[in-house]
Amino acid sequence: xxxxxxxxxxxxxxxxxxxxxxxxxxxxxxxxxxxxxxxxxxxxxxxxxxxxxxxxxxxxxxxxxxxxxxxxxxxxxxxxxxxxxxxxxxxxxxxxxxxxxxxxxxxxxxxxxxxxxxxxxxxxxxxxxxxxxxxxxxxxxxxxxxxxxxxxxxxxxxxxxxxxxxxxxxx
Amino acid sequence: xxxxxxxxxxxxxxxxxxxxxxxxxxxxxxxxxxxxxxxxxxxxxxxxxxxxxxxxxxxxxxxxxxxxxxxxxxxxxxxxxxxxxxxxxxxxxxxxxxxxxxxxxxxxxxxxxxxxxxxxxxxxxxxxxxxxxxxxxxxxxxxxxxxxxxxxxxxxxxxxxxxxxxxxxxxxxxxxxxxxxxxxxxxxxxxxxxxxxxxxxxxxxxxxxxxxxxxxxxxxxxxxxxxxxxxxxxxxxxxxxxxxxxxxxxxxxxxxxxxxxxxxxxxxxxxxxxxxxxxxxxxxxxxxxxxxxxxxxxxxxxxxxxxxxxxxxxxxxxxxxxxxxxxxxxxxxxxxxxxxxxxxxxxxxxxxxxxxxxxxxxxxxxxxxxxxxxxxxxxxxxxxxxxxxxxxxxxxxxxxxxxxxxxxxxxxxxxxxxxxxxxxxxxxxxxxxxxxxxxxxxxxxxxxxxxxxxxxxxxxxxxxxxxxxxxxxxxxxxxxxxxxxxxxxxxxxxxxxxxxxxxxxxxxxxxxxxxxxxxxxxxxxxxxxxxxxxxxxxxxxxxxxxxxxxxxxxxxxxxxxxxxxxxxxxxxxxxxxxxxxxxxxxxxxxxxxxxxxxxxxxxxxxxxxxxxxxxxxxxxxxxxxxxxxxxxxxxxxxxxxxxxxxxxxxxxxxxx
Numbered sequence: 001x002x003x004x005x006x007x008x009x010x011x012x013x014x015x016x017x018x019x020x021x022x023x024x025x026x027x028x029x030x031x032x033x034x035x036x037x038x039x040x041x042x043x044x045x046x047x048x049x050x051x052x053x054x055x056x057x058x059x060x061x062x063x064x065x066x067x068x069x070x071x072x073x074x075x076x077x078x079x080x081x082x083x084x085x086x087x088x089x090x091x092x093x094x095x096x097x098x099x100x101x102x103x104x105x106x107x108x109x110x111x112x113x114x115x116x117x118x119x120x121x122x123x124x125x126x127x128x129x130x131x132x133x134x135x136x137x138x139x140x141x142x143x144x145x146x147x148x149x150x151x152x153x154x155x156x157x158x159x160x161x162x163x164x165x166x167x168x169x170x171x
Numbered sequence: 172x173x174x175x176x177x178x179x180x181x182x183x184x185x186x187x188x189x190x191x192x193x194x195x196x197x198x199x200x201x202x203x204x205x206x207x208x209x210x211x212x213x214x215x216x217x218x219x220x221x222x223x224x225x226x227x228x229x230x231x232x233x234x235x236x237x238x239x240x241x242x243x244x245x246x247x248x249x250x251x252x253x254x255x256x257x258x259x260x261x262x263x264x265x266x267x268x269x270x271x272x273x274x275x276x277x278x279x280x281x282x283x284x285x286x287x288x289x290x291x292x293x294x295x296x297x298x299x300x301x302x303x304x305x306x307x308x309x310x311x312x313x314x315x316x317x318x319x320x321x322x323x324x325x326x327x328x329x330x331x332x333x334x335x336x337x338x339x340x341x342x343x344x345x346x347x348x349x350x351x352x353x354x355x356x357x358x359x360x361x362x363x364x365x366x367x368x369x370x371x372x373x374x375x376x377x378x379x380x381x382x383x384x385x386x387x388x389x390x391x392x393x394x395x396x397x398x399x400x401x402x403x404x405x406x407x408x409x410x411x412x413x414x415x416x417x418x419x420x421x422x423x424x425x426x427x428x429x430x431x432x433x434x435x436x437x438x439x440x441x442x443x444x445x446x447x448x449x450x451x452x453x454x455x456x457x458x459x460x461x462x463x464x465x466x467x468x469x470x471x472x473x474x475x476x477x478x479x480x481x482x483x484x485x486x487x488x489x490x491x492x493x494x495x496x497x498x499x500x501x502x503x504x505x506x507x508x509x510x511x512x513x514x515x516x517x518x519x520x521x522x523x524x525x526x527x528x529x530x531x532x533x534x535x536x537x538x539x540x541x542x543x544x545x546x547x548x549x550x551x552x553x554x555x556x557x558x559x560x561x562x563x564x565x566x567x568x569x570x571x572x573x574x575x576x577x578x579x580x581x582x583x584x585x586x587x588x589x590x591x592x593x594x595x596x597x598x599x600x601x602x603x604x605x606x607x608x609x610x611x612x613x614x615x616x617x618x619x620x621x622x623x624x625x626x627x628x629x630x631x632x633x634x635x636x637x638x639x640x641x642x643x644x645x646x647x648x649x650x651x652x653x654x655x656x657x658x659x660x661x662x663x664x665x666x667x668x669x670x671x672x673x674x675x676x677x678x679x680x681x682x683x684x685x686x687x688x689x690x691x692x693x694x695x696x697x698x699x700x701x702x703x704x705x706x707x708x709x710x711x712x713x714x715x716x717x718x719x720x721x722x723x724x725x726x727x728x729x730x731x732x733x734x735x736x737x738x739x740x741x742x743x744x745x746x747x748x749x750x751x752x753x754x755x756x757x758x759x760x761x762x763x764x765x766x767x768x769x770x771x772x773x774x775x776x777x778x779x780x781x782x783x784x785x786x787x788x789x790x791x792x793x794x795x796x797x798x799x800x801x802x803x804x805x806x807x808x809x810x811x812x813x814x815x816x817x818x819x820x821x822x823x824x825x826x827x
Contacts, residue, residue: 009515010523017527018534021568025535028563029542029556036553053555067772072691091689092769092779095334095405095741095750106557 034106040082042109054087054115055104056080063099078103078115089117096122174239177227178318181268184220184275185308187213191278191301195294196366207294211282214297217304218279221272228259228268228317238324241265241317247330247746249717257341258331264317266344270461271307273345273352274300281356288377295363296356303355306488314484330746333718339399343392347419350389351457354426356381357433358454358496361447365499368506370447375437378450380804382430387800389426393419394793405752405767407687407781409789412561417540418460424533425453428526435519439584442523443507449526451500455493456533462489514586521579528572535564566618573625573676576669577632581639596635603628614684622680629673633666664803668796675792681762681785693775697728701782703764704728710776718742720753723768723776727757739768739778758787 036053037045055078062077062084074093077084087105097103097120107117191213198206228241232255237243245262246255254261260269278300285293311317334340357378364370396419401409410416429449435442462485513519539556546552577599581592593600607624615623638644640662641654688700697706706726713720722740726733737755744751757764763786769777 003512006512006515009520013515013523013527017531017568021531021535021564024564024567025538028560032557032560032563034555034557036555065770065772065777067691067775069691069775072689072772072777092405092752092767092777095752 036104038080038082039078039085040080042085042115043083049108051106051108052115053104053106054078054085054117055102056084058097058099058101058103059084060099078105086114087117088114089120091120093120094122098122173227173234174231174236174318174320177224177231178316180220180223180227181308181312181316181318184217184224184271185305185312187217187220188275188301188304188308191217192298192305194298195301196298199291199294199298199366202291204290207290210294210297211285213301214275214278214282217301218272218275221268221275225259225268225272228265229256231318232256232259235328237326237328238320238322239317240319240321243321243325243328245331246328247717248327249746250328250331250336251716253338253341254331254336258335259317260344261331261335261340264311264315266348267307267311267315268317269345270348270352271304271311273348274304274307274355276349277352277356278304281359292360292363292367292374295366296359299359299362300355303359303492306492310481310484310488314481327746330717330744333742333744333747333749333751334403337399337403339395339403343395343399346388346395347392350385350387350392351419351422351461353381353385353388354422354429354450354454354457356385357429357450361450362496362499364447364507365496365503368503370436370443370507372437372440375433375435375440375446378446379430379433379437382426382433382450383800383804386423386426386430387797387804389419389423390793390800391797393423394790394797397793398790401786402754402756403751405754405779407685407754407765407767407779407783409682409786412539412558414540417536417561418456421460421533421536421540422453422457424529424536425449425456428529428533429453431522431525435522439513439519441513441519442526444504445526447504447507448500451493451496455489455496458492459489513584516582516589517587518579518582518584520587521575521582524575525572525579528568528575532565532568532572535568536561539564566622570621570625573629573672576672577628577635580633580636580665580669595639596632599628599631599635602631610680615680616683619680619683622676622683626673626677626680629676630670633669633673636662637666660806661803664799664801664806667799667802669799671792671795671797671799673792674788674795678785678788678790678792681788682783685781685783685786687782688780689769689777690780691772691775691777696775698778698780700780702729703734703782704731705766705778705780707776707778710771713740715742717746718744721768721771723766723778725755725766727764735764737764737766739766741768741770760787761785763787 034051034053036055039054039056042052042054057079059077059079062075064075066073066075071090073088073090075086075088076099078087079085087107089105089107101122104121105115105117106119106121107115109115191210194206194213195210198204198209230236231239232242232246233252235242235246235248235255237246241259241262241264245258245265250258259265278297281293281296281300285296288296360374360378360381364374393416396416397409400406400411429446432442432446432449436446539560543553543555546554577596578589578592581595582589603624606627607620610623611617611620637655637658640658641651643651686701688698690698690700690705692698692705692707694707694709697704699705704727706728708724708726710721710723713722720740720742722738725737725739727735727737735757737757739755740753742751742753743749752767752769754765754767761784763781763783765781765783765786767779767781769779771777
């Protein structure tokens with residue numbers, strides 16, 4: 001076994017390993033990438049039933065918990081300041097899930113325009129606000145960070161009365 | 172006053188670290204014995220100063236000194252004493268201080284145990300460790316000072332995040348950090364070797380115990396974190412492919428590769444350049460993982476806070492450490508002459524395969540973790556890469572790794588034949604096939620069935636090494652015992668390390684069969700799930716030291732017989748306005764019964780009932796792996812500070 005042959009073997013092993021890793025990675029990418037959307041994005045795009053991450057703030061006063069034994073579902077609305085989406089989730093909401101605070105849900109958009117979540121995550125940080133929301137509010141001039149805390153989440157989807165909002169934002 | 176002393180000690184440590192960087196490396200360069208001899212004293216001095224700083228922070232926290240911003244933001248008078256102490260590292264500033272302290276401990280350990288090292292190598296290693304310390308301590312002083320005062324002080328603190336008020340989490344950061352930071356030592360050895368332009372078997376013998384020790388701690392730390400997530404977050408899962416988890420997994424993967432390639436350097440003086448690169452890469456991953464997360468660049472549920480100034484400092488520091496060491500590598504690596512030829516089919520070849528596979532896994536994990544960041548910067552697309560991606564890429568790559576892991580220890584160095592190594596594993600192969608087929612015919616899908624088979628193969632195959640060496644059943648029991656007693660500890664270490672991985676894989680495969688059901692129960696009602704009857708008896712309120720608790724009393728029955736009583740609960744912490752879920756877990760070693768209490772609706776409690784087969788095996792497996800590593804460390808030949816002496820070639824291994 002010469003040095004050259006050994007190097008060849010090692011190079012082959014590396015190419016094989018990294019090649020299969022790349023192939024696996026690429027094939028998994030095409031199926032498993034999950035796009036992050038804000039409620040206002042959902043209003044504009046078709047989603048083809050893909051799994052999505054829907055993030056925003058939980059609208060104040062929107063959480064409803066059904067006590068129906070057959071399907072103990074929670075309903076709430078996620079807003080980003082421009083639009084809001086009804087979300088249904090059958091499971092235990094996380095401890096940090098709170099009205100007026102950030103939440104990210106993983107799930108699919110149903111044909112009726114509601115979002116069915118299979119997973120709900122809430123942020124650890126209670127002063128957290130999604131970047132999109134902060135940007136949107138600042139752009140509208142509704143919130144200036146130097147003047148104090150942002151306006152309550154319940155008012156966000158009505159902050160822009162001039163812009164016609166899609167029907168699903170109506171409560 | 173005490174916090175000022177702590178602040179001063181921190182600044183002093185930074186100054187000492189600067190001296191510790193410059194003097195010994197300069198001394199080693201000029202071959203000045205006096206300057207080189209200063210290295211251990213400076214390393215111990217830095218350690219003492221940092222111990223004083225850490226003690227000052229603990230004192231401020233225990234004494235409820237709310238003029239210290241860090242204490243005011245993270246503590247509260249009512250917080251239990253244990254968490255006042257452990258809470259000092261449960262926040263950003265404190266965790267950076269802890270990081271610096273552990274780095275100083277590593278420097279101190281090299282100074283204390285490194286008497287047998289050549290003095291120039293020791294001076295350079297301590298110097299490089301000092302250099303990394305300077306970076307951290309500057310970061311600590313300038314961008315995240317734990318001793319900042321605030322005025323006026325608040326009447327009471329803001330209290331700690333209740334999720335962190337947990338004994339498991341109290342010890343998770345120090346152990347994990349010790350693992351992360353421990354890889355600074357192999358890194359320092361690698362940089363020192365590049366400066367020196369020389370690597371030999373003695374270098375490998377030095378790097379190995381340090382790598383092994385860090386690896387054990389990192390394994391333990393990751394397992395502890397995963398266990399905490401399992402019982403404290405109440406999601407019923409053990410690994411979520413969260414960026415923080417990935418950040419800890421990456422150095423573990425490359426560290427495992429380093430552990431194995433260092434063996435080749437020690438025994439055969441081959442793969443030197445690669446090992447140096449791995450040592451640099453592993454520490455770089457430890458650094459960037461923690462700091463990308465701490466800076467908030469990677470969005471994670473674990474991130475403490477987003478602060479852009481910190482992010483810039485961290486990126487600069489990372490660029491300096493990683494860029495600098497890679498530049499040095501590019502210039503100096505050609506000096507390190509390769510030697511030790513081997514055939515592709517040999518122990519060395521198998522270890523190369525191990526490295527290739529581990530690094531491929533690390534590569535896909537990096538891709539999945541960083542791709543959202545890249546997509547955001549380059550395409551402006553907000554995407555995330557979740558568990559399905561990692562499962563689809565990591566699992567197929569780990570199967571060949573798991574299969575090869577068993578065969579490799581039976582191969583001879585330099586040139587081996589596959590047949591004898593396989594033949595002695597026939598019984599393990601048969602059992603593994605049987606296990607895999609049983610699982611495939613039973614409840615498991617294709618991948619879990621494969622994983623069950625691989626786990627059986629791994630556990631049995633690992634012990635085949637011991638069976639082979641003791642010639643069990645082929646000679647008298649007495650002679651086997653004599654051989655058994657004569658085996659080196661590192662043989663048991665390898666066996667346990669590999670078998671522990673098998674136990675872990677079995678646990679992961681078992682968890683793929685886990686069932687989960689969400690039910691709404693009134694007290695007195697019951698639900699059926701996973702073959703058990705889950706009866707909710709009552710709901711009551713209780714008061715804890717700094718929280719109020721809602722407790723559910725449950726009975727778990729199987730065919731009418733009582734299996735367990737469980738009390739899942741929810742705690743609400745008034746100061747932080749937070750609620751935490753305390754899952755109730757009943758384990759019989761083969762499966763966990765896991766119940767979570769959710770919110771209440773019209774007198775009924777929403778509950779999630781999990782049945783997790785083989786779940787405990789995951790952490791038991793990790794523990795066995797850590798123990799295996801520890802056992803190897805006890806081996807006289809691998810021990811830290813073992814006297815360097817000439818060994819006769821080939822005495823380390825008895826080919827099969």
